[in-house]
Amino acid sequence: MGEAGTPPVAIIMGSQSDWPTMQRAAAMLDKLNVAYDARIVSAHRTPDRLVEFARGAADEGFKVVIAGAGGAAHLPGMVASMTHLPVLGVPVQSKALSGQDSLLSIVQMPAGIPVGTLAIGEAGAANAGLLAAAILATSDEALAERLQAFRAEQTASVAERPS
Numbered sequence: 408m409g410e411a412g413t414p415p416v417a418i419i420m421g422s423q424s425d426w427p428t429m430q431r432a433a434a435m436l437d438k439l440n441v442a443y444d445a446r447i448v449s450a451h452r453t454p455d456r457l458v459e460f461a462r463g464a465a466d467e468g469f470k471v472v473i474a475g476a477g478g479a480a481h482l483p484g485m486v487a488s489m490t491h492l493p494v495l496g497v498p499v500q501s502k503a504l505s506g507q508d509s510l511l512s513i514v515q516m517p518a519g520i521p522v523g524t525l526a527i528g529e530a531g532a533a534n535a536g537l538l539a540a541a542i543l544a545t546s547d548e549a550l551a552e553r554l555q556a557f558r559a560e561q562t563a564s565v566a567e568r569p570s
C-alpha cells in the first residue's frame with residue numbers, strides 16, 4: 408500500500424466497455440497479490456477527471472499507472488504528460504479497426520513523455536499487470552518471489568508434446 412492505504416497500481420480506462428479487457432490486468436494483479444484501484448477516466452468525455460487523476464496520482468500514493476483505451480486512445484499519453492509515474496498503455500481492441508487505431512494512438516509518443524505500450528487487447532492487459540508487478544518487485548522482495556513462482560508454474564504447465 409502507498410500513502411494513506413492507496414494501492415500501488417491504478418488501472419484506468421476510457422470507458423466501461425474497456426473493463427472486460429482491463430480485467431485481465433486486474434486478474435494478474437490479483438494472482439500476484441498486488442492491490443489496485445480501477446477507475447473510468449476518459450480523455451474525451453471526462454477531461455477534468457483525467458487532469459485531476461493524473462496530477463494527483465503520485466501524491467495519492469500510486470506507484471504505477473495502467474491505462475487502457477481504444478480508438479482515438481489519448482488517455483495513456485495525456486496521463487503520462489501530467490505525472491512522472493510509469494504509465495503502461497494498453498490498446499483496447501476497437502470494433503472499427505481491430506485496435507490498430509488504439510495501438511498507433513498510444514505507441515507513437517514524442518520523445519520526452521514515455522508510455523510503455525503493450526500488445527492490443529487481452530494479452531496486452533494481462534502483460535500490463537505483469538509488468539506493473541515487475542516494476543514494483545524491484546523494491547519488494549516478496550513480490551519478486553511471487554513473480555518468479557508464477558513464471559515457474561507457467562513453465563511447468565507447458566506440455567512437451569501436444570495432446
Ligand code: RP5
Binds near residue numbers: 422475476477499
Ligand atoms: C474510448 O472509446 C474508450 O477507451 C473505448 O475503448 C472506446 C469506445 O467507448 P464506448 O463508446 O464503448 O464508451 O474512449
